[in-house]
Amino acid sequence: MARYGLLIDASKCTGCHACSVACSMYNELEEEVTYNRLEFIERGKYPHAVMEIVPLQCMHCDNPPCATVCPTNATFKREDGIVSIDENKCIGCKACMTACPYDARNLNEGRIPEKCRWCPEMLENGKQPACSSTCMNEVRLFGDLDDPGSEINKKMAQHEVKQIIPEKGTQPRIYYIK
Amino acid sequence: MLKQKLWIGISALLVLIGMAGMINIFLHGEHVMGTTNYVPWGSLIGAYVFFVATSTGLTFISSLAHTFKVHKFDVLTKRMTLASIATLLMGFVMIGIELGNPLAMVYIILSPNFTAPIFWMGLLYSFYLALHVVEFYFQLKGDHKKINVISPIVLAVAVAAQSTLGAVFGMAVARGYWNDAYISIYFILLAFISGLAFVSIMMFLMSKADVISKKTKDQISQLPPVMSKMILGLLAAAVFFNVWKWIYTLSGNVPGQADAAMLMAGGALTLPYWLLEVGFVFVVPIVLLLTLKKQQGLALMLSGLSMLIGIFAMRMIMVFAGQAIPLNIIPGAESATGLREFSITWSEWATFGFGVGGTILIYILGEKLFNLNLEDDHHTESEKSGEKMTNTGYKYAR
Ligand code: SF4
Ligand code: SF4
Numbered sequence: 001m002a003r004y005g006l007l008i009d010a011s012k013c014t015g016c017h018a019c020s021v022a023c024s025m026y027n028e029l030e031e032e033v034t035y036n037r038l039e040f041i042e043r044g045k046y047p048h049a050v051m052e053i054v055p056l057q058c059m060h061c062d063n064p065p066c067a068t069v070c071p072t073n074a075t076f077k078r079e080d081g082i083v084s085i086d087e088n089k090c091i092g093c094k095a096c097m098t099a100c101p102y103d104a105r106n107l108n109e110g111r112i113p114e115k116c117r118w119c120p121e122m123l124e125n126g127k128q129p130a131c132s133s134t135c136m137n138e139v140r141l142f143g144d145l146d147d148p149g150s151e152i153n154k155k156m157a158q159h160e161v162k163q164i165i166p167e168k169g170t171q172p173r174i175y176y177i178k
Numbered sequence: 179m180l181k182q183k184l185w186i187g188i189s190a191l192l193v194l195i196g197m198a199g200m201i202n203i204f205l206h207g208e209h210v211m212g213t214t215n216y217v218p219w220g221s222l223i224g225a226y227v228f229f230v231a232t233s234t235g236l237t238f239i240s241s242l243a244h245t246f247k248v249h250k251f252d253v254l255t256k257r258m259t260l261a262s263i264a265t266l267l268m269g270f271v272m273i274g275i276e277l278g279n280p281l282a283m284v285y286i287i288l289s290p291n292f293t294a295p296i297f298w299m300g301l302l303y304s305f306y307l308a309l310h311v312v313e314f315y316f317q318l319k320g321d322h323k324k325i326n327v328i329s330p331i332v333l334a335v336a337v338a339a340q341s342t343l344g345a346v347f348g349m350a351v352a353r354g355y356w357n358d359a360y361i362s363i364y365f366i367l368l369a370f371i372s373g374l375a376f377v378s379i380m381m382f383l384m385s386k387a388d389v390i391s392k393k394t395k396d397q398i399s400q401l402p403p404v405m406s407k408m409i410l411g412l413l414a415a416a417v418f419f420n421v422w423k424w425i426y427t428l429s430g431n432v433p434g435q436a437d438a439a440m441l442m443a444g445g446a447l448t449l450p451y452w453l454l455e456v457g458f459v460f461v462v463p464i465v466l467l468l469t470l471k472k473q474q475g476l477a478l479m480l481s482g483l484s485m486l487i488g489i490f491a492m493r494m495i496m497v498f499a500g501q502a503i504p505l506n507i508i509p510g511a512e513s514a515t516g517l518r519e520f521s522i523t524w525s526e527w528a529t530f531g532f533g534v535g536g537t538i539l540i541y542i543l544g545e546k547l548f549n550l551n552l553e554d555d556h557h558t559e560s561e562k563s564g565e566k567m568t569n570t571g572y573k574y575a576r
Contacts, residue, residue: 101351164508
């Protein structure tokens with residue numbers, strides 16, 4: 001069984017939003033729902049100011065607080081590590097939304113809190129999800145963390161990586177190149 | 179009679195307006211609610227907490243009679259149980275409207291998640307309702323043996339359910355303002371105060387109502403001094419909690435906690451906090467109860483009203499303060515600055531109105547359908563057992 005992870009090289013992101021658009025089209029998302037977003041941070045002062053961009057989406061945490069608080073197991077962790085939602089079981093209590101430290105969830109018209117799925121149908125077939133395959137700068141790289149020969153492991157070995165707010169104890173599965 | 183018709187009229191109107199609001203939410207979902215992706219729990223969560231906490235508080239007071247044998251309160255137990263059931267049902271209506279898909283509730287049983295506080299809260303409050311109905315049935319039958327068995331169980335379940343409700347907030351690790359080990363204990367304390375506030379109003383109305391027997395009114399007239407002392411004592415405990423919460427919050431370093439407190443110290447929630455929470459819950463009742471000693475019934479009623487309004491606001495403030503501060507996911511990012519928007523829409527106000535009107539209607543219906551006075555069952559039982567009655571008509575040994 002694979003153990004999926006995602007490596008993001010934020011320094012290459014141009015802020016073009018192609019990932020969000022591709023994701024919305026592929027997943028046929030409603031207007032008010034986004035599975036991934038870009039955070040913009042201004043650092044420094046003119047003339048030395050820089051704009052940092054950080055792509056964010058559901059971290060598919062190894063210790064997901066959203067799943068811990070879900071009363072019906074509508075949110076659950078799959079064996080491959082993907083945190084998934086069974087919409088039929090969801091009562092719409094939104095506890096997962098208040099529990100998530102990454103603001104990863106959006107309510108859809110049916111009042112179900114959706115989030116990035118990591119498109120398992122793509123990963124299982126060795127393909128990159130739409131957000132990754134559409135990116136001109138290859139900012140994202142999905143892969144199997146348990147496969148020593150996987151591209152993601154090779155790339156992670158070459159760089160120092162970090163997680164976002166690891167102190168929350170959620171053990172996110174997205175790694176960012178430092 | 180006329181007065182009762184007026185109460186029924188006002189309550190029915192509230193229920194009708196409430197139904198309009200609820201239908202609007204049913205048709206248009208979160209678009210007509212004050213919730214957003216960043217503030218997912220809205221005012222109906224606050225209203226839910228308000229109603230179920232009041233129900234729990236009423237159980238605490240009625241348990242004074244049946245569990246702790248403070249028989250002064252015997253006279254109110256049936257009425258408190260009825261009111262407790264009514265407020266609990268209205269709490270369920272509030273949460274039912276807030277839930278996006280209440281029909282899927284069946285999965286709480288079919289696919290339970292034992293780590294989720296909401297699972298335990300749902301289970302405990304359902305159990306509480308069922309036990310309460312059984313308790314009320316035996317109270318109506320005057321079967322004290324069974325009541326004495328069931329009453330402590332209802333109390334234990336009420337404490338468990340209310341403190342688990344505290345945990346629903348307290349265990350939200352992402353929200354610094356709620357993520358507090360003492361929140362469950364504070365919830366119990368506030369529930370007790372809510373119950374006392376409700377009973378204070380009930381006592382005043384009963385002492386004026388023409389449908390209540392003279393004997394019952396006489397018995398009620400003996401309660402104000404002890405009620406007043408209990409309210410003052412519990413308010414003092416709540417002040418103690420609050421002062422330490424402020425000290426810990428402002429001196430601590432929990433992400434989001436001090437920022438949320440600043441909303442009350444000098445931000446968007448300053449006016450509601452100081453006026454409605456501090457003023458209505460603490461200052462007004464303390465001043466009234468300490469100064470209007472000659473008219474304790476009136477002081478209690480006014481304090482009760484003030485506390486219920488204040489506690490209602492307090493629930494809203496707690497719900498919003500926990501979510502209004504943006505999560506600091508990427509320090510310095512645009513999304514980590516400013517304040518998350520929150521509001522209460524007319525549909526939500528109308529839904530609370532339904533809760534208030536519904537509580538009054540259920541209560542009046544109960545008064546009409548059942549005999550909620552003490553005399554008969556006590557006479558029968560004491561005559562049978564030959565136990566000693568005191569001059570107020572209460573048995574002190576059971
Ligand atoms: S990022 Fe949020 S929604 Fe995604 S798994 Fe972690 S806690 Fe759950
Ligand atoms: S909203 Fe749905 S997925 Fe989220 S915690 Fe509630 S039941 Fe689970």
